[in-house]
Amino acid sequence: MERLFITGIGTDVGKTLISAILTEALHADYWKPVQAGLTPTTDAATVRGLVQNSVSRFWPERHRLLLPASPHAAAAAEGITLHPTDFQLPATDNHLLVEGAGGLLVPLAPGFLLADLAQQFALDVVVVSRHYLGSINHTLLTLEALQRRGLRVRGLVFNGEPNPATEDFITQHTGVPIMPRVRPETEVTPAVVSRYAAAFRAWFGL
Numbered sequence: 131m132e133r134l135f136i137t138g139i140g141t142d143v144g145k146t147l148i149s150a151i152l153t154e155a156l157h158a159d160y161w162k163p164v165q166a167g168l169t170p171t172t173d174a175a176t177v178r179g180l181v182q183n184s185v186s187r188f189w190p191e192r193h194r195l196l197l198p199a200s201p202h203a204a205a206a207a208e209g210i211t212l213h214p215t216d217f218q219l220p221a222t223d224n225h226l227l228v229e230g231a232g233g234l235l236v237p238l239a240p241g242f243l244l245a246d247l248a249q250q251f252a253l254d255v256v257v258v259s260r261h262y263l264g265s266i267n268h269t270l271l272t273l274e275a276l277q278r279r280g281l282r283v284r285g286l287v288f289n290g291e292p293n294p295a296t297e298d299f300i301t302q303h304t305g306v307p308i309m310p311r312v313r314p315e316t317e318v319t320p321a322v323v324s325r326y327a328a329a330f331r332a333w334f335g336l
């Protein structure tokens with residue numbers, strides 16, 4: 131069974147889109163432990179709306195925080211402190227995707243980072259890298275932090291127009307497995323997700 135933590139090199143890099151693709155590819159369950167920002171929609175609602183299989187279950191967020199900010203700040207604004215003991219991995223026998231918030235070292239509380247949650251549940255990690263000037267550095271820093279923590283990289287996804295100079299360097303320098311690319315789409319729809327899901331299924335050998 132795949133137990134995957136979906137992180138990215140920052141916020142808005144496409145973790146939710148790639149989570150939807152992976153959820154559809156694996157007919158996996160999906161869980162966003164901490165949602166910071168509830169409008170116009172939540173990541174779980176977005177994924178649910180993009181996935182068409184009837185096997186996937188969508189587990190409720192452990193914390194739903196109003197402020198679209200770093201979770202530690204969004205929690206503080208509500209007078210809450212998040213603790214590692216708040217969180218229990220959903221009890222499922224299915225593949226499970228756990229989507230982070232922002233990047234790997236985003237704080238949930240003083241001394242408690244999203245990376246700690248991935249370690250606590252011994253999750254393998256999928257890293258989403260979106261192309262922009264500066265993304266090489268952000269990608270290498272993320273991969274180095276994962277390596278330092280002993281977290282296994284299941285795969286890296288490049289999101290955006292192909293950029294061989296960037297991708298070749300990251301691939302050769304780190305040696306991480308590369309998952310299928312996701313291109314800029316004019317519209318993100320269930321049909322688009324289904325098309326990419328087929329490529330990811332093949333990547334997983336399914």
Ligand SMILES: Nc1ncnc2c1ncn2[C@@H]1O[C@H](COP(=O)(O)OP(=O)(O)OP(=O)(O)O)[C@@H](O)[C@H]1O
Nearest residue numbers: 141142143144145146147231232312313314315318
């Ligand atoms: N390949 C793509 N083609 C078109 N739109 C995209 C693509 N990748 C991401 N987007 C859009 O960019 C926005 C940000 O993506 P997404 O919500 O997946 O980011 P995220 O990494 O999950 O952010 P967060 O840290 O808030 O969870 C969304 O509107 C999404 O639909």
Ligand SMILES: C[C@H](N)[C@H](N)CCCCCC(=O)O
Nearest residue numbers: 141166167198199200231232
């Ligand atoms: C609100 C946003 N969309 C994410 N849910 C949280 C991003 C936190 C980023 C914190 C940081 O790295 O500075």
Ligand SMILES: [Mg+2]
Nearest residue numbers: 145146173229
């Ligand atoms: Mg997201």
